[in-house]
Amino acid sequence: MTMNTLKKLGFQILLLMLLSFSTLATAQEKSIVFEMEEMTLKIDEETKITAKVLDADGNILPDTVIFFSGNRRSLIVNQLGDVKAVKPGSFSIIAITLGQNRIRKDLPVTVEFPPVTSIEFVEKPENVYSGTSFPLTFVVKDASGAIRDNVDVMITSDKEDVVSINSFNDLKALKKGNSTVSASAEGITAEWKIRVSDNPTRSISLTHDYEHKSVRTGDVIHFEATALDNRNREVSDAPINYTFIASPDDNLGQGASAQIEQDGRFVANHPGKYTVMARSGNNIAETSFRVEIRNVQRPIEVVGKGIVPDVKTSDLWVWEGVDGRDYAVTGTWGARGEAFFWDVTDPTNIHTIDTVQVDARTVNDVKVSEDGTIAVITREGASNRRNGIIILDVTDPSNVEILSEYTEDLTGGVHNVFIYEDHVYAVNNGRKYDIINIEDPRNPRTVSQFELDTPGHAIHDVWIEDGIAYSSNWGDGIIAVDIGSNTSADMPGAGGSPENPVKLGSYTYPSGWNHAAFPFKSKSTGSFYVAAGDEAFPYGLDTQGPNRAAGWIHFVKFDGWDNPEEVARYQVPEAGSHNYWIEDDIMYAAFYNGGLRVVDISGELMGDLYQQGREIGLFLPRDKNAAIPNAPFTWGPMPYKGLIFLSDWNSGLWAVRVGEDPTAGTN
């Protein structure tokens, strides 16, 4: 044992002893004691709190205590203990001592909701018929005028043999007579005097729109039930409920087979026999029909590939050059700031023809103008932190020329761009998009910006169709902005222009994962949708193995900018969505580790499109020479001249084709 080792050993033992002793003697014995165990405040009430630091024997110690709010937007607390209640709810005040042996104590605070001031029944039918049932709806308001959905409301009927209320607040009219239904909370009561009359309904007519058609999984059928009296006249206010019985072909633990909405829309996920029933009181009509498997699956064949062996590949664009040949450009991620240009005229022989390198680590997005002469690539990770975009002359893709570098107000990094009518829409700093005029591509100039004003707003991408920009904004969802809408637009504009972007509408969903937006008009139905795609890694960063993405594609149907409705989803189990493209009622979607998915989105969309067997094909790009061998992580697709080109993060550029399968075919 060397002298050094002995010294170390002795030192460590002594150190441990001293540390143990000193720690025991101090921090554990102190405690913060508030003057109360908990606190209750009213909104806008102000008060002051105090706390002491005591030792184990209850002696007051001189430690300084400072106070903070555990919920700063709802309960304002300064360090001295001045408190103001702003919003109702359950919160906490945190008291800490300063120094290295800090101790902490939390004080629960309840800020009471304002008292309930009114309860009102809404959507009350004029006539209530015996034997029918419907859900009760009511609105509760408090003294602040806010609508409250967290109040326990007691619903009762004074004559339960006439009207009964179940635990879900569904009202059932049992027999003819009068009854008063009361809704009570916090001493406030609303009453609804109900007169139950005999149900004039004697029969129900049930019609549908599948006559003479073969119904496939995913096909939406519209049922229409009409209540009729004894003279076959319509009883227009008779409540009607729809339901169904499923007998799926596969009854070996088959999951949910179908769904039906109370407006009569029905869709089946699995083939089998279904019976749809419409009921009003004791009157029932039913119809049975068979649903066949959709049978759209086809093989996907690899046509060619351009493997990128040493860096990760980001986005792609494919275009017909001014010389009539076909080209592609791909970006690179977390690497040397390169964009690769490919000749894909012969998709079986994809090969690079030029490389542009700029001062960046990531060239996340690449886009080419409609006339095939100008490309824009984005920069992130520039060494001077100015980032911005690079505008390229791609008239000769074998000799790409840098025309200009543009960084004005774009230093936060440009993540995505779109080129539309001589303007670049550059999503930057994660907060906004700048609109840049490139009529003179050597001298670009910013003409306007679009940025939300919501708290903590963020943006990821923008896509433009018919003069309307659809941006994807994480928690703020999809936002449609008129930047010069034209007559081809499926939805009305608002007189916007690149210099004057005007917001048209939006749709937000709870997860906050909105990463992409793609507008499309259904070729088969004429309905207008925006497909809103997620990006999410909710399982965290896996530092030991491949990462797993989550999220799906939300189909939002717009009947007017003020009337969006999320009607369907495409969700792949155990994979997450990224970029996608929709053309001729087919969606081409990249799902990272789930590869490329080709999906039939023809017809009306409703429910879970994956479960409905709408997936035409799946392709997992794997190559042993890839940057990460045999590990699909598909970034984005682009259909082009009958092929599908796709970029894969780990392997590069691919061209595939949806093939024919003589054993398959659309039912």
Added chain:
Amino acid sequence: MLRIICLAIISLLLTFFENSVAQEYFLYVAAESEDQVHLVHFNAETEKAEIAKTIDVGRYPTEIDGPHGVSVSPDGEYWFVSIAHGNPYGWLAKYKTGTDELVGTTELGMFPATMEISQATGLLYVVNFNLHGEMVPSTVSVVDPESMFRLTDIDTGIMPHGSRVSSNGKHMYHVSMMTDELIEVNTASMEVSRKLKLSESGGMDHSSMDHSGMNHGNMKHSPKEKPTWADPHPTKPFVYVAGNGSNELLEINTDNWEITRRFTTGKAPYNLEVSPNGKLVVVSYKGEGSTGIWDIETGKELAKVANTRRVSHGVTISPDSKYAFISVEGIGGEPGSVDVINLETNTLVDYVETGKQAGGIYFWKQVN
């Protein structure tokens, strides 16, 4: 009293044993464009450095989250990294030293950057640099590093950077890059206690301005100094500031709160650190890829050491004041590096390559 005596004995023992036998140095460095933090090990006997461990950080595997600032708790039990990018806010992550296990996170402001923990309050003070946002006043976030609860935000200048705490823990210093100010925060009251204008006319003081209706995108700020870092002297009443825009090293006397000396430096001084023995200031010259070593007493640059690549970034110095470790970003796909400079010979003795864009750097421990 007993605790003070114990700590004094421990401190004496530490000084004795470390000076006599310590040979191994460990520090953390963030690779901002790689979403990694490296633990760097340097052997003083062989004067060889190595990457002892690489820790992946961030949340999005397909986005660069941008680890920027690094710090270590005074007891050496935890290390912290500020993540610059989020949706839209950045955040702070806490890891256990040794195991490098993620312990907790908390959301901060826009582009959180440099930070340090106060010995006096035990709290962590991190500047929200807001590097790419509007030119508006930003904040210093105060975080309880134990619970990872963000206690409060202190209003400060535009593009605050270079957060360092005095050795007594009572004051945190940082600079407001776009208003040419050195700003002192009282760590206990969590308020800005003093501001010092570092140039005659540069920058704009937004603190008393009504910003409503102003189009900051079209406003031109003209800071002269563009200060990017501040570090207080360990024992004397001085703070040293890197004047990134003026190519100066500034010395500020904190007793009378005035600039006492200005030194012309290499191009674009960026980060700096005063050596623990209080004799040297080591300054990274971002604009020329070199590091300046300054003698505080004489005010002379003792040496200018070329870094191994371009874009010099951060500085940390070993507790024995023998070695300076410089993070160097590099450009594009080039790896970053940590350059090791012997402060007795003022020479580069070794370097180790890191992930791209090595930035935040902080000393962890010196052991046998």
